[in-house]
Amino acid sequence: MTNIRELDPSASPLDYFGSELRRQREAAGLRQGQLGDVIFCTGSLIGQVETAHKVPTREFAERIDAALMTDGAFSRLVGLVLRSQLPSWFQQYAEMEARAEYISTYQCQLVYGLLQTEAYARAVLGVEQANKLDEMVAARMERQRILKRDHPPVVWTVLDEAVLYREIGGKGVMREQLAHLLGLFGQPWMELQVLPFSAGEHAGMMGSFTLLRFDDDPALHYNESYDSGHMTANPQVIRERSVGYARLQAEALSPRESAALIARVMEERYGEQPGPDARSVA
Template sequence: MANISTLDAGASPLHYYGFELRRYREAAGLTQRELGQITNYTGSLIGQIETARKVPTLEFSQRMDAALGTGGLLTRLHPLVMRTQLPAWFQQVAELEVRAVEICSFQTHMVLGLLQTPDYARAVLGAVDRDKLDDRTAARLARQRVFEKENPPVFWAILSEAALHLQIGDRETMRGQLAHLLTFEDNPLINIQVLPSDTGAHAGLTGSFNLYRFTDDPTILYTESYGSGYPTANPDTVKDCSLRYDHLQAAALSIKESAELIRGVMEDRYGEQVA
């Protein structure tokens, strides 16, 4: 466990964040308790973050930047800190999301992390392992800040209709998740299509996959299995899955029709029940 005297700023982004927070606090002549009083946090929490025992939130970072006059340093560090809280095998994918100019995703059974609500993400991540669930959920949701960049990627998401019906969490969680998908209905950068259940055999039967396209670099195909991810730039494999994605888009409902289907499932399956 790290402490004030042994914290190594080079050990990880979380350690560097803690080191810088402490450095700015001490330069301001404030104790942890005094800084906590200014920012409405406990001195104990500030101490835990300074010693890399707890992960900071975005709001915490913004308040500390304002109180300590850091020029926004901690807020800028926050995405990097959160990215390193993801499973090691998934961190490369988070980097691809940040760099990509276009992301194309096909999901067979659940909503992709970039579109998940907090309750839905928590239910997904806590299905088997509830250890550090708050931090893991925050790390997943932090990936969505990619859409807040100055030049965010164009995102195409094709969901199997089964993903709308598989109840993850309680009914209210699912209703909130489907309502969240509908908020993107008029967003030209985030495009959601549903592959209806009556499509029959289709190009995505082998499973979910993502394509990441870049301005100058080759397209990356990403697939995963339990606890492992498989990115590849193999031209033949990428070409094959790009063609599969084209066929899936052709078979899927239009963006408008998809929104209508999502709205219908939300009301019919997850609407308020009459006793």
């Protein structure tokens, strides 16, 4: 007889998801392999999710809802599951980010997480999270769902020019990432500027930071170090960083000029290059 691992549904969102999946599958009279056939995956994957050994993706949850006719229950739950995969010190920020009406961020090394492509995110997270890379990438992509809401937050991003030149994941990944950024120009509630090298010293010299604003709650300032994040609503910090951000916006290229720079870097640095065996033709 198969030894079935018993889960404590209250232990974590992942355990609750697994226990509910098993309960709903058994109520439908389906074996793991049968359910797998219906949603185009293996019975082994169903078993791994049911025993909390595998983190489900949003696509997986949506297919389960359709197969078991659970009225979107798993699709609603999977957001909590994926958020629980974020580092514990980052989870509170992710919750506040999802509630914010206005996000202002300056990034000095990397593309802001909400604007990253999946391949770029995988390259970034793979440096430190290789043992749970799929889960971390899925969690980062889940964060981006706030941009697809009926009423998304206003997102104003200032990227240091260095971000465009820092090759993350190889030329192909960077080309795709910069193309993605170009596609954001002209989007409602989205602005993107590049702070050029020519700006010299500036108000973001201490590093990346983000300001979150809400309709009814105090604004928050967030920055992070290697293994922790710091969030504060201190009015003096908000005042100083708000002024600092306004100065960054003033010193950055205009959105039109920023788009032109991104397009130029994309083609000149990450464009198609001739292979080593290429020969010029006279």
